[in-house]
Amino acid sequence: xxxxxxxxxxxxxxxxxxxxxxxxxxxxxxxxxxxxxxxxxxxxxxxxxxxxxxxxxx
Amino acid sequence: xxxxxxxxxxxxxxxxxxxxxxxxxxxxxxxxxxxxxxxxxxxxxxxxxxxxxxxxxxxxxxxxxxxxxxxxxxxxxxxxxxxxxxxxxxxxxxxxxxxxxxxxxxxxxxxxxxxxxxxxxxxxxxxxxxxxxxxxxxxxxxxxxxxxxxxxxxxxxxxxxxxxxxxxxxxxxxxxxxxxxxxxxxxxxxxxxxxxxxxxxxxxxxxxxxxxxxxxxxxxxxxxxxxxxxxxxxxxxxxxxxxxxxxxxxxxxxxxxxxxxxxxxxxxxxxxxxxxxxxxxxxxxxxxxxxxxxxxxxxxxxxxxxxxxxxxxxxxxxxxxxxxxxxxxxxxxxxxxxxxxxxxxxxxxxxxxxxxxxxxxxxxxxxxxxxxxxxxxxxxxxxxxxxxxxxxxxxxxxxxxxxxxxxxxxxxxxxxxxxxxxxxxxxxxxxxxxxxxxxxxxxxxxxxxxxxxxxxxxxxxxxxxxxxxxxxxxxxxxxxxxxxxxxxxxxxxxxxxxxxxxxxxxxxxxxxxxxxxxxxxxxxxxxxxxxxxxxxxxxxxxxxxxxxxxxxxxxxxxxxxxxxxxxxxxxxxxxxxxxxxxxxxxxxxxxxxxxxxxxxxxxxxxxxxxxxxxxxxxxxxxxxxxxxxxxxxxxxxxxxxxxxxxxxxxxxxxxxxxxxxxxxxxxxxxxxxxxxxxxxxxxxxxxxxxxxxxxxxxxxxxxxxxxxxxxxxxxxxxxxxxxxxxxxxxxxxxxxxxxxxxxxxxxxxxxxxxxx
Numbered sequence: 017x018x019x020x021x022x023x024x025x026x027x028x029x030x031x032x033x034x035x036x037x038x039x040x041x042x043x044x045x046x047x048x049x050x051x052x053x054x055x056x057x058x059x060x061x062x063x064x065x066x067x068x069x070x071x072x073x074x
Numbered sequence: 075x076x077x078x079x080x081x082x083x084x085x086x087x088x089x090x091x092x093x094x095x096x097x098x099x100x101x102x103x104x105x106x107x108x109x110x111x112x113x114x115x116x117x118x119x120x121x122x123x124x125x126x127x128x129x130x131x132x133x134x135x136x137x138x139x140x141x142x143x144x145x146x147x148x149x150x151x152x153x154x155x156x157x158x159x160x161x162x163x164x165x166x167x168x169x170x171x172x173x174x175x176x177x178x179x180x181x182x183x184x185x186x187x188x189x190x191x192x193x194x195x196x197x198x199x200x201x202x203x204x205x206x207x208x209x210x211x212x213x214x215x216x217x218x219x220x221x222x223x224x225x226x227x228x229x230x231x232x233x234x235x236x237x238x239x240x241x242x243x244x245x246x247x248x249x250x251x252x253x254x255x256x257x258x259x260x261x262x263x264x265x266x267x268x269x270x271x272x273x274x275x276x277x278x279x280x281x282x283x284x285x286x287x288x289x290x291x292x293x294x295x296x297x298x299x300x301x302x303x304x305x306x307x308x309x310x311x312x313x314x315x316x317x318x319x320x321x322x323x324x325x326x327x328x329x330x331x332x333x334x335x336x337x338x339x340x341x342x343x344x345x346x347x348x349x350x351x352x353x354x355x356x357x358x359x360x361x362x363x364x365x366x367x368x369x370x371x372x373x374x375x376x377x378x379x380x381x382x383x384x385x386x387x388x389x390x391x392x393x394x395x396x397x398x399x400x401x402x403x404x405x406x407x408x409x410x411x412x413x414x415x416x417x418x419x420x421x422x423x424x425x426x427x428x429x430x431x432x433x434x435x436x437x438x439x440x441x442x443x444x445x446x447x448x449x450x451x452x453x454x455x456x457x458x459x460x461x462x463x464x465x466x467x468x469x470x471x472x473x474x475x476x477x478x479x480x481x482x483x484x485x486x487x488x489x490x491x492x493x494x495x496x497x498x499x500x501x502x503x504x505x506x507x508x509x510x511x512x513x514x515x516x517x518x519x520x521x522x523x524x525x526x527x528x529x530x531x532x533x534x535x536x537x538x539x540x541x542x543x544x545x546x547x548x549x550x551x552x553x554x555x556x557x558x559x560x561x562x563x564x565x566x567x568x569x570x571x572x573x574x575x576x577x578x579x580x581x582x583x584x585x586x587x588x589x590x591x592x593x594x595x596x597x598x599x600x601x602x603x604x605x606x607x608x609x610x611x612x613x614x615x616x617x618x619x620x621x622x623x624x625x626x627x628x629x630x631x632x633x634x635x636x637x638x639x640x641x642x643x644x645x646x647x648x649x650x651x652x653x654x655x656x657x658x659x660x661x662x663x664x665x666x667x668x669x670x671x672x673x674x675x676x677x678x679x680x681x682x683x684x685x686x687x688x689x690x691x692x693x694x695x696x697x698x699x700x701x702x703x704x705x706x707x708x709x710x711x712x713x714x715x716x717x718x719x720x721x722x723x724x725x726x727x728x729x730x731x732x733x734x735x736x737x738x739x740x741x742x743x744x745x746x747x748x749x750x751x752x753x754x755x756x757x758x759x760x761x762x763x764x765x766x767x768x769x770x771x772x773x774x775x776x777x778x779x780x781x782x783x784x785x786x787x788x789x790x791x792x793x794x795x796x797x798x799x800x801x802x803x804x805x806x807x808x809x810x811x812x813x814x815x816x817x818x819x820x821x822x823x824x825x826x827x828x829x830x
C-alpha cells in the first residue's frame with residue numbers, strides 16, 4: 017500500500033497541473049473567440065495576419 | 075457624370091463621417107498603459123473565417139492603426155491605434171468600403187465588462203469543480219471497489235482535503251443566491267441545492283473524522299459541477315444575446331454641434347447641452363434634445379417618435395422632440411429642455427412606471443422550488459423523527475435523514491430549465507432572434523393576445539416604389555438621378571425603384587417640404603410634391619394640393635407624372651397574423667399613425683381590432699385594459715412611442731431596426747426581415763415550455779424512486795452517485811433533443827443594419 021503515498025500525490029499533482037493550465041489559458045484570452053480561433057486555423061496565409069508589409073496582396 | 079453645382083443642402087453626407095463626429099470618435103478611444111489608443115468596433119457582417127482575414131488585412135495597412143484583431147464570436151474588432159488622440163475614421167471608412175459597415179462601440183456603455191467578469195468567474199468555478207469532481211470520483215471508485223481499513227480512511231481524508239476548498243470556492247454562486255433569497259424571505263432553487271451540498275459535505279467530514287464507512291464528497295462536488303455547467307451556459311447565452319443587441323445600437327445622437335455666439339461651432343456631449351444653446355443639425359442627424367427650430371426648413375422623420383410614416387415638413391418655430399430624424403435641410407435649433415427632461419427621458423420615465431405595473435413574474439423554476447423545498451425538508455424531518463422513534467439511535471437516524479436531503483438535492487430540477495432555455499436561445503439566435511433572458515421565453519409561451527404596431531413593425535418602415543412616374547427611359551433616369559440626391563424616404567424609394575444611369579445634373583437644390591430641383595440639359599426638372607412640381611409645368615402652383623399621395627416628376631413645361639409609393643408589408647405578416655388567429659389568439663393593430671394609413675394596411679390582414687392615432691399613454695392604457703381582462707399580451711413594436719408599451723406588455727418583441735430605447739425595452743429583438751420571427755419564436759417558446767414540463771416530470775419520477783429508498787435507509791454513496799448523475803443526464807438529453815419539423819417558412823436573411 018506504500019505505493020499509494022506516491023500515486024495519490026502524483027495524480028492530484030497532475031490534476032492541479034491541468035487546472036492551472038486551464039486557468040492560464042482562460043486568462044490569456046483563448047476562450048474569448050472560440051469560433052474565430054477555429055476558423056483561423058484554416059486561414060491559408062502563413063504570415064501573421066496584421067503584417068504591415070503586405071500591401072500588394074489585395 | 076458630373077455634379078457641377080451641388081448645393082450644401084443637397085449633398086448626401088458621407089455615411090460614416092455623418093454618423094460620427096470627430097470629437098465623438100476620439101472620445102471612444104481609450105488610452106492604454108502602452109501609450110496606444112484602444113477602441114472596439116462592432117462589425118455585424120463578420121460571419122466567417124474569410125471575413126476575419128479580410129477585415130484584419132484591410133486594417134493592417136490602414137492609417138493610424140497599429141494592430142487589429144477580429145472576434146468572430148462577438149462580431150467585433152479590437153483596434154490598437156498609434157496614440158489615444160488618433161482618429162479611427164480611416165479604419166471605419168476602410169471597413170465600410172470593403173463591405174463591412176462598422177460602428178464604434180462606446181466603452182462607457184452599459185458595461186459588458188461586469189458581465190464578462192461574471193462569466194469568467196463562473197468558468198473558473200466550473201474548472202475547479204471539474205478538477206475536484208474528477209479526482210474525488212477516482213478515490214470514491216476505489217472505495218466502492220472495496221478498499222478497506224486504513225486505505226479507505228486515507229482515501230476519505232484525501233477526498234475531504236480536495237472537497238472542502240472546492241466546495242468553498244465553487245459553491246459561492248449558489249450560497250450567495252440562496253442567502254439573498256432567504257434574507258428576502260423567499261425560497262429559490264439554490265436554497266435546497268446549497269443545503270444539500272453543505273449537509274453532504276458536513277456529514278462526510280464528520281464520517282471521515284469518525285472513521286465511518288460512507289462519505290458523500292463525490293455527490294456534493296459532482297452536483298456542483300453539473301449545476302455550474304448549466305449556469306455557465308445560461309450566462310453565456312445571455313452575454314451573447316446582449317452583445318448582439320448592443321451591436322445593433324443605432325447611435326442615437328449622443329451629442330451635438332453647438333454654435334457659439336461668434337459663429338464658431340464646438341462639439342458637446344448630450345449631458346452638456348443646456349437650455350437656450352443654439353445647435354446646428356445637419357441633414358441625416360437625429361435631434362438630440364427637445365427644442366424649436368430657429369431657422370432653416372426641413373422634413374422631419376418622426377416615425378420612431380410618433381409612428382407616423384410620412385415625413386413632416388417643418389420650418390422656423392416648429393417644436394422638435396429628441397429622437398426625430400432630420401431628413402432634408404440643415405437647421406439651427408434652440409435647446410428648450412436639457413437631455414434629462416427631454417422627450418426621450420419622459421419616455422424612459424413612462425417605461426419605468428410601466429415596468430412596475432407589469433407585476434412580478436415568478437420564474438417556473440422558482441415556483442417549483444417554492445413547492446419542492448418545503449416538501450423535501452419536511453420529508454427529511456419526518457424521516458429523522460420516524461427513525462428515532464423506531465430505533466432510538468440518533469446517529470443513524472440523522473445519517474438517513476441527511477441522505478434523504480442529499481438524494482433529493484434538485485440537480486435535475488436545477489438543470490431542467492436552463493438547459494432547455496439555452497438550447498432554445500441557440501435556435502432562436504441562429505434564426506436571427508435575440509432573447510434577453512429565460513423568463514421572456516416562459517412568458518412568451520403563455521400569451522393569448524398579440525398587439526402589433528404598424529410603422530416599422532408590420533411594415534418595413536421604408537416605402538417602396540410600386541408604379542407610376544414618367545414613361546420614357548430618359549425621364550425616368552433623370553427622376554432617379556434627382557431622387558438619389560435626397561434623403562427623403564419617398565426619394566429613396568424612387569431612387570431604389572429605378573435603376574441608376576449616369577445623368578448630367580446641374581444646380582441641384584433641395585427645398586425642404588417640397589422636393590428636389592435641378593437643371594438637366596438646359597431644362598429644369600423637379601421631383602417632389604405634386605403642386606410644387608406643377609409650377610414648372612403650368613407656371614403657377616395649382617390649388618389642388620394632393621399632399622399625401624406619391625411624389626410627382628416633371629421637366630419644365632413637360633407633362634407631369636406621379637409615382638405611387640406604398641409602405642411595404644413585412645414578409646410573412648399575413649401568415650403570422652393568420653397563424654396567431656388559428657391558435658385562438660386575439661390579434662390587434664395599435665398604431666400611432668393616422669386613420670387612413672392604418673386602415674390601408676389593415677385592409678388585407680384580418681385583425682380583430684384596429685386602432686390608430688394612439689399616443690404612448692393610450693397604448694399603455696389599451697394594454698392595461700387587456701390585462702384587466704386577464705389576458706397575457708405580446709406587444710410587437712419598434713418606435714420610441716412603443717417603448718413604454720413594450721415594457722408594459724406581458725412580453726414584447728422589437729425588430730432590429732427599432733429605436734434604441736425600443737430594443738432595450740423589448741424582451742426579444744429579431745433581425746429577420748420576415749415577421750415569421752414572431753410566430754417562430756412563439757412556437758419555440760411553446761416547445762421549450764413542453765420540454766421544461768417533461769423535465770419536471772422526469773425529475774419527479776426520479777424522486778418517486780429515490781426518496782422511498784432514502785427514507786428506508788438503503789442509500790449508499792454509490793447508489794446516490796449513480797442515481798443523481800443518471801437523472802441529470804436524462805434531463806439534459808431530453809432538453810437538447812432535436813425537433814423534427816422546421817419552425818420557419820422563410821430563410822433567414824438578417825436585415826442589414828445601417829444607422830439612420
